[in-house]
Amino acid sequence: MKIVNNSKPKNQDLQAIMQIIKTRRSVFPQVFTDQPIERNDLEAILEASNWAPTHKLTQPWRFVVIQGPAKMKLGNLLIQYHEEQTLDYQNLEKKKKKILTNTSKAGAIIAICIYRDEAKRVEEWEELAATACAVQNLWLAMTALGLGGYWSTPAAKSSLKGFLGLTEHEKCLGLFYLGHHNQPDQLANRTPGRKR
Numbered sequence: 001m002k003i004v005n006n007s008k009p010k011n012q013d014l015q016a017i018m019q020i021i022k023t024r025r026s027v028f029p030q031v032f033t034d035q036p037i038e039r040n041d042l043e044a045i046l047e048a049s050n051w052a053p054t055h056k057l058t059q060p061w062r063f064v065v066i067q068g069p070a071k072m073k074l075g076n077l078l079i080q081y082h083e084e085q086t087l088d089y090q091n092l093e094k095k096k097k098k099i100l101t102n103t104s105k106a107g108a109i110i111a112i113c114i115y116r117d118e119a120k121r122v123e124e125w126e127e128l129a130a131t132a133c134a135v136q137n138l139w140l141a142m143t144a145l146g147l148g149g150y151w152s153t154p155a156a157k158s159s160l161k162g163f164l165g166l167t168e169h170e171k172c173l174g175l176f177y178l179g180h181h182n183q184p185d186q187l188a189n190r191t192p193g194r195k196r
Contacts, residue, residue, distance in 0.1 A: 027148025032179030075103035149178030
């Protein structure tokens with residue numbers, strides 16, 4: 001029996017995909033410009049994330065987009081957390097400055113959250129893996145649109161449940177800061193995968 005697969009990518013398609021994969025980088029808010037992120041671009045990024053692989057179609061990822069005045073409220077919550085958790089006031093001032101820079105310069109902040117299937121039909125690691133795949137899709141779509149960003153995993157993420165409106169079955173895995181930037185594309189060095 002002959003199997004015909006018309007969806008097989010052509011060589012130029014693979015090259016285009018590989019170029020996006022290879023130029024995906026962590027781009028930090030210090031180099032973000034003031035150019036706002038268009039709503040259409042945000043919707044396209046989130047649409048790409050939604051096509052991640054997911055066992056039993058649980059689709060555990062949840063994303064909360066934070067823009068405008070809510071960014072400053074988030075920044076204040078992160079600062080409050082650090083004020084309550086540290087006695088090292090010298091480092092606290094550095095941390096406050098970084099938090100305020102990150103939240104103010106980002107065109108948008110996406111809270112990366114996970115919804116744990118109440119029936120627990122799949123193991124938690126699979127839900128985490130699916131959510132990480134969704135973030136990779138988001139990141140690749142961003143790169144294709146010329147946007148930059150990075151996934152931050154602050155200790156304070158566990159204290160954001162109320163701010164993000166999460167249910168008891170949801171938790172925050174981190175914050176993704178994104179924005180326009182002028183940083184040139186850079187290819188990373190990778191060693192070949194290990195073979196046995």
